[in-house]
Amino acid sequence: MIRFAAIRLVEIAAMLVLMSFVIYALIGLMPGDPIDLMRSSDPRMSAADVARLKLAYGLDRPLFERYLAWIRDAVGGELGYSRLFAAPVVAALWPRLVNSLLLMGSSFVIAFALALVLGILAARRPNSGLDAAINLFCFAGVSVPTFWLALVLILIFAAGFGWLPASGVTSAGSSDVGDRLRHLILPVATLSLASAGGYTRYVRAAMREALAQDHIRTARAKGASEARVVFRHALRSALVPVTTVLALSFGGLVSGALITETMFAYPGMGKLIFDAVMGNDYNLALAALLLATATAMLANLAADLAYGWLDPRIAYR
Amino acid sequence: MRLPLLLLAAIAIASFAGPPLAAALGIDPHAVDLLERLIGPNAVHPLGTDELGRDVLFRLLEGGRVSLSIGIAAAVAAAALGTVIGLVAGYVGGWTDRVLMRATDALIALPLLPLLIVLAALDLSKLGLPAQLVKSDEISLLRILALTLLVGWTTAARLVRGATLVTRSRDFVRAARSLGASVPHILWLHILPNVLGPLIVATTLSVGDVILLESVLSFLGLGIQPPLASWGSMLSNAQELIASAPMLAVYPGMMIFLTVIACNLFGDALQRRWDPRAN
Numbered sequence: 033m034i035r036f037a038a039i040r041l042v043e044i045a046a047m048l049v050l051m052s053f054v055i056y057a058l059i060g061l062m063p064g065d066p067i068d069l070m071r072s073s074d075p076r077m078s079a080a081d082v083a084r085l086k087l088a089y090g091l092d093r094p095l096f097e098r099y100l101a102w103i104r105d106a107v108g109g110e111l112g113y114s115r116l117f118a119a120p121v122v123a124a125l126w127p128r129l130v131n132s133l134l135l136m137g138s139s140f141v142i143a144f145a146l147a148l149v150l151g152i153l154a155a156r157r158p159n160s161g162l163d164a165a166i167n168l169f170c171f172a173g174v175s176v177p178t179f180w181l182a183l184v185l186i187l188i189f190a191a192g193f194g195w196l197p198a199s200g201v202t203s204a205g206s207s208d209v210g211d212r213l214r215h216l217i218l219p220v221a222t223l224s225l226a227s228a229g230g231y232t233r234y235v236r237a238a239m240r241e242a243l244a245q246d247h248i249r250t251a252r253a254k255g256a257s258e259a260r261v262v263f264r265h266a267l268r269s270a271l272v273p274v275t276t277v278l279a280l281s282f283g284g285l286v287s288g289a290l291i292t293e294t295m296f297a298y299p300g301m302g303k304l305i306f307d308a309v310m311g312n313d314y315n316l317a318l319a320a321l322l323l324a325t326a327t328a329m330l331a332n333l334a335a336d337l338a339y340g341w342l343d344p345r346i347a348y349r
Numbered sequence: 350m351r352l353p354l355l356l357l358a359a360i361a362i363a364s365f366a367g368p369p370l371a372a373a374l375g376i377d378p379h380a381v382d383l384l385e386r387l388i389g390p391n392a393v394h395p396l397g398t399d400e401l402g403r404d405v406l407f408r409l410l411e412g413g414r415v416s417l418s419i420g421i422a423a424a425v426a427a428a429a430l431g432t433v434i435g436l437v438a439g440y441v442g443g444w445t446d447r448v449l450m451r452a453t454d455a456l457i458a459l460p461l462l463p464l465l466i467v468l469a470a471l472d473l474s475k476l477g478l479p480a481q482l483v484k485s486d487e488i489s490l491l492r493i494l495a496l497t498l499l500v501g502w503t504t505a506a507r508l509v510r511g512a513t514l515v516t517r518s519r520d521f522v523r524a525a526r527s528l529g530a531s532v533p534h535i536l537w538l539h540i541l542p543n544v545l546g547p548l549i550v551a552t553t554l555s556v557g558d559v560i561l562l563e564s565v566l567s568f569l570g571l572g573i574q575p576p577l578a579s580w581g582s583m584l585s586n587a588q589e590l591i592a593s594a595p596m597l598a599v600y601p602g603m604m605i606f607l608t609v610i611a612c613n614l615f616g617d618a619l620q621r622r623w624d625p626r627a628n
Contacts (some may be wrong), residue, residue, distance in 0.1 A: 034546075043443070047455060051459075055464075055467065056465050058468065058471065059467065061471045061472055061475045061476060062467075062471060062472060063470070063472040063475075099382075121412070124370075133394055149445075170522065171610050171613050171614055171617070172606075172610060173434070173608040174613060175557060175560055175561075175606060175610035175613050176609075177564050177565070177568075177581075177584075177602055177605045177609075177611075178565075178607060179564075179565065179568050179602075180584065180598075180599075180602030180603075180605065180606065183584075183588070183591070183598055183599075183602065184599065185593050186591075187591070187599070191591070191595070243360060283458070283460065285508065287460045287462065287463045290463065290466075290568075291462075291565060291568075294569070297351055302463070305463045305466070306463075306466060306569065309463075309466055309467050309470055310470060317467075318591050319462070320463075321463055321467070324460045324461060324463055325464075328458055328459060328460045329458050329459075332457075332458040
C-alpha cells in the first residue's frame with residue numbers, strides 16, 4: 033500500500049508538471065496580454081515603451097524558455113506577483129483559500145448529514161412513497177443549475193423577505209461572528225441543496241446493498257434491535273463506498289464553489305480563478321489552477337487509499 | 350418513465366416547432382420594440398416582454414432550440430468519440446489500452462470547470478483558426494461543442510472498453526475471427542451491440558449534463574454569444590434586471606431545470622428497464 037501510494041504520488045507530481053505547462057501555454061493564448069492592457073489604459077505609452085516592457089517581463093522570449101524560468105522560480109517558492117491584487121500571489125491566495133474552505137467545509141458537513149438521514153430512510157423502505165419523494169429530491173439536486181438555485185434563494189430570502197444578506201462576507205465595517213455567519217447562510221444553503229442529492233443516492237445504494245446481506249438477516253434473527261441492525265451492522269459496511277465518495281468530493285474543496293461564489297460575490301478561490309483568468313493575471317491564475325488541480329488529484333488518491341484501508345479485500349497493484 | 354419522456358417531448362416539440370410557427374404567424378422573436386419594454390403577461394405576450402421589448406415566450410423557445418441542439422449533438426458526439434476510444438483500448442489492449450485508460454483517469458481527476466473556463470476564454474485567432482470562422486455567428490456554438498467533446502468522452506470510453514474486454518474472448522467472437530472476419534466487422538457487429546443498452550443510458554444522462562455545462566458557461570459570459578441565445582445566456586442577461594424583472598431570470602432557469610431533470614429521470618428509467626441489477 034505504501035508502494036502504491038508512492039507510485040501514485042510520483043504520477044501526480046508528473047501530472048502537475050505537465051498541467052502547469054499546458055495551463056501556462058493556454059494562458060498565453062488568452063485575448064490580450066498584460067502589456068496590451070497597460071497600453072490601453074495609458075495612451076501616452078509609445079511603441080518603444082511597449083517593446084522595452086516586453087523585454088523587461090521576458091515576453092519577447094519563446095514560450096518554452098519563459099515556462100522554464102517560471103517553473104524554476106515556482107519550485108523555489110517564488111510564485112510571482114498578482115497584477116489584479118497588487119500583492120504577491122501567496123498573499124492574494126491565502127485569505128480566499130480560507131474563505132473557500134469555510135464555505136465548502138460547512139456545506140459538505142450539512143450536505144452529508146442530510147444525505148445520511150435521507151439515504152438511510154429511503155433504503156429502509158425501498159419503493160415506498162417516502163423513497164419516491166427522496167428520489168425526486170435527489171434528481172432535483174443533481175439537475176438544478178446552481179446559479180439559478182442561488183438566484184431563487186436570493187429572490188426569496190434577500191430581495192423578498194429581506195431576512196438575509198445576498199452578497200459578500202460581512203456587512204461594511206462589521207466584524208462580529210454573527211454577521212459573518214448570516215452571510216454564509218445563503219451560499220451554504222445553495223451548495224448543500226445542490227450537492228446533497230448526489231450524496232443521498234450513494235448512501236441509499238450503499239445502504240440497500242448492505243441491508244440485503246446475510247449477516248443482517250443473522251443479526252435480525254438473533255433478535256438485535258432495528259436501530260442496532262441499521263446503525264451497527266448495515267451502516268458500517270455501507271460507509272465503505274460512502275467514504276470513497278466523500279474523499280472524492282474533497283477534490284472540489286478549492287474550486288468547487290465557483291458559481292456559488294460568483295453569485296454571492298463571495299471572495300473565494302473559485303471566483304479568484306475566474307477573475308484571474310478573465311483579467312489576464314497570469315501568475316495568480318497559474319498558481320490557483322495548479323492548487324485546484326493538485327487538490328483534486330490528491331483527493332482521488334485519498335479515495336483509492338480509503339477504499340483499500342476500509343475494505344481489506346481490495347488489493348493494490 | 351412516461352412522465353419525463355412526455356415532458357422532454359413537449360419541450361423539444363415546442364422549442365423546435367415554436368420559432369417556425371412564430372415566423373409563419375408573422376411574429377419575430379428578435380423584433381425589438383422599445384415602447385413595449387418589460388411589460389407583464391398579456392394576451393399578445395403570454396409571458397410579457399424583456400428589456401428590449403422582445404416576446405419572452407418566443408425567446409424561451411428559441412433558447413430551448415439552441416440549448417437542446419447543443420445538448421443532444423454534443424452528448425452524441427462525445428459518446429461516439431468515447432466508443433471509438435473504448436473499442437480501440439479494449440480490443441488492442443497492451444500499451445495502447447494502458448495509455449488511453451490513464452488518460453481517462455487523469456481527465457476524470459481534473460477540476461474541470463476552472464479548466465474549461467480557461468479553454469472557453471481562449472482567443473481562437475491566436476490558435477491560427479481562419480478569421481472568417483472566428484468571427485462567424487456560430488463560433489460560440491462550435492466552441493461549446495468542442496469543449497464538451499474534449500471532456501465528455503470518458504464515461505462512454507470506460508463502458509465500451511469494459512464490454513469489449515469481456516466480449517472479445519467469447520466464443521462467437523473467436524468463431525467470427527477464425528472465419529476471417531475483419532476487425533471493424535467484429536467490433537461493429539459482434540462487440541458494439543453488447544454494450545448498446547448501457548451506452549444509450551449514459552448518453553441520455555449526459556444530455557442533461559451538457560445542457561447544464563452549456564448554461565454555466567453561457568451564464569459566465571463564455572458560452573453562447575449574441576445573436577444566438579440559449580437559456581444560460583438569457584439568464585445571464587436577465588441577472589442585471591433582477592430587481593425590476595425577476596421573472597426574466599426565473600423562466601430560463603426553470604426551463605433548464607425541467608429539461609435536465611426530465612433527461613436524468615428518463616435515463617434512470619431506461620437503466621432500470623434494461624439493467625435488472627441497477628436496482
